[in-house]
Amino acid sequence: MAFYLAFKEVWRNKGRFLTFSMVIALITVLVLFIAALATGLANANKQYIDNLDADLLVYQENVDIQLTSSRIGESRLNDIRRLNGVADLGLIGFASGTIVFTDGREELDISLIGVQPGKPGEPAILAGQGLRSVRADEIVLPQEDAQRAGIKVGDQVTIKTIQGTEEEFFDLLVVGLSTPQQYFFQPGGVLPLETWDEIRPQAPGSGTDQVIGNIIAVKLEDPALLELMSSRIEQYVNDVEAADKPTAILALPGYSAQQSTLSTQQFFTFFIGVLVVGGFFQIQTLQKVGQIGMLKAIGTPNRIVASASLLQIIFVTAFGVFIGGAGTLLLALSMPAGIPIVFSGAAVIASIAALLLIGPMGGLVAIRLALRVEPLNAIGL
């Protein structure tokens, strides 16, 4: 009965309800794109760190776990290696550079990530092989980015970096292609630590005999002992601070600010959605007071009046979310590559669930209103 009434009303007022579903669809598109942008930007910033085969990251002390400020060298590496419970570790350095081409192809800005071959810090290889030695003039690039730039395994690439005020060029052999490894909004090119130390931008004459990186990635024998190992490292090794991955990611430059901006936007879009649904159905119910009174007067139970309202709201919202979802999919497919929009299953499902809730949430007031209409209304008393 409730379904019959809800369906007939929607069906006989297709235009009005369709228009309203379109508004929900637009809100859906907006919410899904913000979610995708949040995932995309988060990935672009943290992906390399997220993928690290490590449990703890060790920074220089007193830099507020700011990766770019942290300086850490091989002596600390050796100190940490000696601690009980450390399974493996690797020194990692971050810098940036540009791959240039002689044949007119567009330059490709990349993050230069220096790692110790065979140690935590090396990405998973999809094609070719990993880095062979700590001094080799080799690089591993993310497969997608390499393909887009027309780079294959076995190619020689030229990296441009700024040394002091001079542009310097280095030739590296692409030995392997990796899983996606974005770091600081650029594709991460991974190269042996000593090669990295040589080509990274640095002030002239600042060289020391030991290689200085930014962090040490530590793999634990028992990942459950995170807390214990973290304090053990800080206790037994001078001038260092350890952080787990989630903490390290939150501390990435701009990460928290960006994510909280996006989630605020998402929240407000939801909120607007709830208000729009609420307003629409409330006005609609107000217009129907006489009719609802009549329905009740002829003996329609309150339960049916309320569930007809609810069903209608759910139906219109679900339809809008469906259209919006389909629209988003089409838009996403026609998006040019390289835009930081990533539809992760979890984020999309969470957004859609929340979107489906805005109907009933917004409609609550309208349903309450409908429930409170007196059957006496029908005879104008």
Place this chain on the structure above:
Amino acid sequence: MNNALETIKVRKEYGDVEVEVVAVDDVSIQIQPGEFVGLVGPSGSGKTSMLAMLAGLLSPTSGGIRIDGQAVEGMSDKELTRFRRQKIGFTFQANNLIPYLTALENVEMMLRLNGTLDKKGKARAKTLLDRLGLSDRLSNLPSQLSGGQQQRVAIARALIHDPSLVLADEPTASLDTERAYQVVETFANLIHEQKRAGIMVTHDLRMTKYVDRVIKMVDGQVVEELNDSKSIAALAAGTDREQTKTNGKAEAKTTKMDFSAQQLNYAAAGGD
């Protein structure tokens, strides 16, 4: 004979202790099945309040209401809702039909509500609408029907589920005189045929032409009952001077004024 409707000193008071209005003042009436009663009286005389109590929409302050021998006062809201859909047929002044259901669906609605809509029921709904001259309007929405047609659909809805009591609140308020007569005549015929007890509240004394009995209320009390067809015909024709000797002129005037005011009101409401 069993009464279809009986009220026992039914009373309705509105307001608090300071400003108290006695809208219905200890009214006792009885109506038999197959009897069509016109409830008339000046504005504010308590007709609507009376109708609302008979319909189980308004609880009496005191007194009793028996419909088919069943006491209405003291039923819970839930029981009243069921009682209304089973035992009462309604036509209202405005908002009579569900705007998104067709004429046929509006009539079937009563059977649907009672869970008794089957093939037979559907056929009966069609026959009834046919009888009311709407056989080619079955799948029209109310917005595609004239005021008179809408009122006739409402009449079909009021009768389809075999109610004990049919209540019509100003069924002719939005119709011109010619249509109004037609609607009331058909209504009266169906009530007689189907042996329902019918009460029609009206401002318009001319509409009493087709009723079997006129109950006249003033200030919440029944002041007059007409049973014989001669005096009813006289009332309807407006030649009943001696019947309303006391305030005859004023009454006739009020009636006319009320009628036009009613129409104005209805027009202003935009027919929503």
